Amino acid sequence: MSAATSTRELVHPLRAEIRLEGVLHALSDPLRLSIVRDLACAEGELTCSQIPLPITKSTTTYHFRVLRENGVIQQIYRGTAKMNGLRRPDLDALFPGLLDAVLSAASAQAARGA
Template sequence: MTDTVTPGRALPHPEREEIRLEGLLHALADPMRLRIVSELAAESAELSCSRFDLPVTKSTTTHHFRVLRESGVIRQVYRGTAKMNALRREDLDGLFPGLLDSLLAAADRQARRLGERV
């Protein structure tokens, strides 16, 4: 597949070595951000921001994606006019083995227990 990243619209991301556990945990402590990460993990592919149906305003959604990007949880790139999001699973699993899977499994168990959507 040809990489169609839109030149000149790069977004800042922390390098792998800059990702901190407390930043990761802060980012995933919010239910909307955890929901975004759960959807990305389930799809195992890049998803556009518009793919997520969150019960918050567009500006709040943008904020959630920025927190996830700046903490190193996701990578965002522009492809044409779409901002695409991918989970930085390889980086996170390399830094904190098993943590992401444990958090996602715990969130899923909690959602089922409470009858909520993750």
């Protein structure tokens, strides 16, 4: 993994280090999938607090970390805010169509009320 150079810089895998099984693991949890859906619909980056989740802050932090460490999202600090963005270019380059298929399936499932 790429190393963080300061205490405020978060560790992200390089594109070449992103593994399919890690991405699928990160997307397999309903709350993490919900985060990814929100980020995919956003016009830009979102703070953690802009994504409503029915869990504690520490659990929210865990889910964001799983997504970041598996290369699904990018997190950077801007002042005191931690901004989150989907790593769509990396995911689309490595696994063409995967993210769109997962998001489409998740939307269809949500529409069914499952």
